Amino acid sequence: MKLEKKEILRALEHITVPGEGQNMVESGAVKNVQIFGDEVEIDITIKNPSLQARKKTEVEILKVIHKEVYEKAKIKVNIKVDAPTAPKTNEIKGKPIPGIKNIIAVASGKGGVGKSTVTANLAVTLAKMGFKVGLLDADIYGPSMPIMFDVAHEKPLAVNVDGKSKMKPVESYGVQLLSIGFFTQPNQAVIWRGPMASKALNQMIFDAHWGEIDFMLLDLPPGTGDIHLSIMQSMPVTGAVVVSTPQEVALADARKGVAMFQQESINVPVLGIVENMAYFTPEELPQHKYYIFGKEGAKHLSEDLKVPFLGEIPLVQSIREAGDVGRPAALQTGTAIEMAFEEMTKKVVQETVGRNKNLPPTEAIKITTMAGCSAVNKK
Numbered sequence: 036m037k038l039e040k041k042e043i044l045r046a047l048e049h050i051t052v053p054g055e056g057q058n059m060v061e062s063g064a065v066k067n068v069q070i071f072g073d074e075v076e077i078d079i080t081i082k083n084p085s086l087q088a089r090k091k092t093e094v095e096i097l098k099v100i101h102k103e104v105y106e107k108a109k110i111k112v113n114i115k116v117d118a119p120t121a122p123k124t125n126e127i128k129g130k131p132i133p134g135i136k137n138i139i140a141v142a143s144g145k146g147g148v149g150k151s152t153v154t155a156n157l158a159v160t161l162a163k164m165g166f167k168v169g170l171l172d173a174d175i176y177g178p179s180m181p182i183m184f185d186v187a188h189e190k191p192l193a194v195n196v197d198g199k200s201k202m203k204p205v206e207s208y209g210v211q212l213l214s215i216g217f218f219t220q221p222n223q224a225v226i227w228r229g230p231m232a233s234k235a236l237n238q239m240i241f242d243a244h245w246g247e248i249d250f251m252l253l254d255l256p257p258g259t260g261d262i263h264l265s266i267m268q269s270m271p272v273t274g275a276v277v278v279s280t281p282q283e284v285a286l287a288d289a290r291k292g293v294a295m296f297q298q299e300s301i302n303v304p305v306l307g308i309v310e311n312m313a314y315f316t317p318e319e320l321p322q323h324k325y326y327i328f329g330k331e332g333a334k335h336l337s338e339d340l341k342v343p344f345l346g347e348i349p350l351v352q353s354i355r356e357a358g359d360v361g362r363p364a365a366l367q368t369g370t371a372i373e374m375a376f377e378e379m380t381k382k383v384v385q386e387t388v389g390r391n392k393n394l395p396p397t398e399a400i401k402i403t404t405m406a407g408c409s410a411v412n413k414k
Contacts, residue, residue, distance in 0.1 A: 038070045038072075038073060038075060038104065038105060038108060039070070040068050040070060042103075042104050043068050043070070043075060043077070043100060043104060044060055044065065044068065045103070046099045046100050046102075046103035046104050047059045047060050047065055047077075047096065047099065047100075048060050048061070049099050049103070050092075050095045050096065050099060059079070063080075064079055064080055064081055065077065065078075065079060066078040066079065066080055066115075073105065073107065073108055073109055074108075074109045074110075074111070075100065075108055075109070075110045075111070076110075076111045076113070077096060077110070077111070077112050077113065078113045078115070079092060079096070079112060079113065079114050079115070080114075080115045080116075080117050081114060081115075081116060081117070082116070082117055083116070089114050089116070092112075092114060093112045093114060096110065096112050097110050097112070132240065132241065132245065132251070132270060134245060134246055134247045134248060135169065135245060135248045135251045136248065136249050136250075137249065137250050137251065137273040137274075137387055137391075138251045138253065138270055138271065138272045138273050139250060139251070139252050139253065139272075139273060139274055139275070139276060139306070139383070139387065140253045140255055140272050140274075140275045140276070140296075140303065141153065141154040141157070141252060141253065141254055141255060141275075141276045141278065142255045142275055142276070142277055142278070142292050142295075142296075143255075143257050143277065143278045143279065143288070143289065143292060144257070144277070144279065144285070144287070144288025144289040144290070144291050144292040145257055145284075145285055145288040145289075146177075146257035147257075148257075148278050148279055148280045148285055148289075148311055148312070149278060149280070149311040149312060149348070150254065150255075150257065150278040150311075151172075151174065151179045151180065151183065151254050152183070152311070152354060152355075152358055152363075153276075153278045153309055153311055153348065153379075154170065154180075154252055154254040155170075155180065155183045155184065155254075155358065155363045156354075156363045156364060156365040156376045157252060157276075157376070157379065157380055157383065158170045158210045158250075158252050158363075159208045159209070159210060159363045159365050159366055160365045160376045160377055160379075160380040161249075161250050161252075161380055161384075162208060162209035162210050163209070163365070163366075164380065164384075166249040166250055167246075167247055167248050167249045167250075168209065168210045168211065168248065168249065168250050168251075168252065169204065169210070169211045169212075169213075169245050169248040169250070169251040169252070170210050170211070170212045170213075170251075170252045170254065171213055171214075171236075171239060171240065171251065171252070171253050171254070172212070172213065172214030172215065172216065172254050173236055173253050173254055173255050173256065174254055174255065174256045174257075175215050175235065175236065175256065176256060177256070178214045178215050178216035178219075179216070179358075180212055180214045180216065180254060181205075181212075181214050181216040181217060182216075182358075182359070182361060183358045183361060183363060184205075184207040184208065184210065184212055184361055184363070185207060185360070185361025185362060186205050186207045186212065186361070187216070187361075189205045189217065190205075190217055191203055191204060191205055191213060191217055191243075194244055196244050201242060201243055201244035202238075202239070202242055202243040202244065203243070203244055204243055204244075204245060205217065208362075208363065208366065211245060211246070211248070213239045213243055214239075215235055215239070236269070237269055240269060240270060241269075250387075253272070272303045273304075273387060273390065273391070274303065274304045274305065274306040274386065274387060274390050275296045275303050275304070275305050275306060276305075276306050276307060276308075276309060276345065276383060277289055277292045277293050277296075277305060277307075277308050277309070278308075278309045278311055279292075279308060279309070279310060279311070279332070279333045279336070280310070280311055280312045280328050280332075280333070281310055281312070281313060281326065281328045281329035281330065281331065281332030281333055282328040282329045282332060283329070283332065285328075285332075286332050286333065286336050289308065289333065289336060290336065290340065293305050293308070293340055293342060304390050305340075305342045306342075306343065306345070306383060306386040306387060306390065307337065307342055307343035307344060307345035307382065307383070307386055308333050308334075308336060308337040308340075308342060308343075308344055308345060309333070309345045309346060309347075309348065309379060310331070310332070310333030310334060310344075310346070310347040310348070311347075311348045312327070312328055312348070312349075312350040313326075313331075313333075313347035313348060313349055313350070314326050314327070314330075314347070314349050314350065315327050315349065315350045315351075316349060316351070324349075327350065328350075331347075333347070334347070343382065343386050345379050345382040345383060345386070346375065346378050346379035346382055347375070348375050348376070348379065349371070349372070349375060351364075351371075351372055353367065353370075353372060354372060364376070365377070
């Protein structure tokens, strides 16, 4: 029997391409049909890469040709898979926020190490240096920034920007601030699943009018979880600061915090580690240091992980008192506390500038001078 190409193609029209609604001929999956006597060679391209799809396609071709054309035909099927290229997992997806030059995430492996206190004092110190600073309290379940900045009873106002209604962040001590705490009662617990918390964060990030910001600080929740991943997916984070106390139980969690940012799928540069509650100095014995939680644990951890050490903050009663009354301790001029936070902040700025200088050309950085300090601008 003489086989003809048109008969083969007509028979193949009975087969639907796996994962598509069209038949094999209409979809263009049949690339070539060659006939040599009673031998038929067919080249097919499908998009489903699974072995099951390939085997099913081959069996259906054999059956339909034997049934519709010639039952003794010798058929060879060459199947090529043309699957769409998977996106690179180490690319951080997220749209830039207009006007915001650097986004710094402040994180901790565990709660109770003073992450929010460090974030608040970092923010006011940056503002004192002349930078324009924004602070997003991303600790959805334990927002503390409204109290620390003495704005617990404030509410963000609505402003019209290019015909759209936007939230205007609350300003305190030269820092623009948004927190879920502005939208809940002081005694109200936030009982949300991950998607709801992520939606609230996205609204505070993208539905707010931040204006021109040199440093946007993100006060992340403790640990490594859903909120952290949502933040990394929502915006291109410039770098991360990890806060820890010196004792081993805190350092173990801080190590996990650093590892989270360094994962290939996240790939956020770690600017460094801050050691909080590093030592205690009694007011009556200013030259004495008592290492209550251990000595230089976070410093040794930074050396072990090969990330910068950003400084140590002492355990001082006035830091706690300042946070409770809503006036961050770094505003106490002429004190050792102010100096400690200034040294830490200078290191953060220095590491941010260094990180940005090493970006690929497509993310080139322009450094200008503001109030005696380096401001970092993305082109």
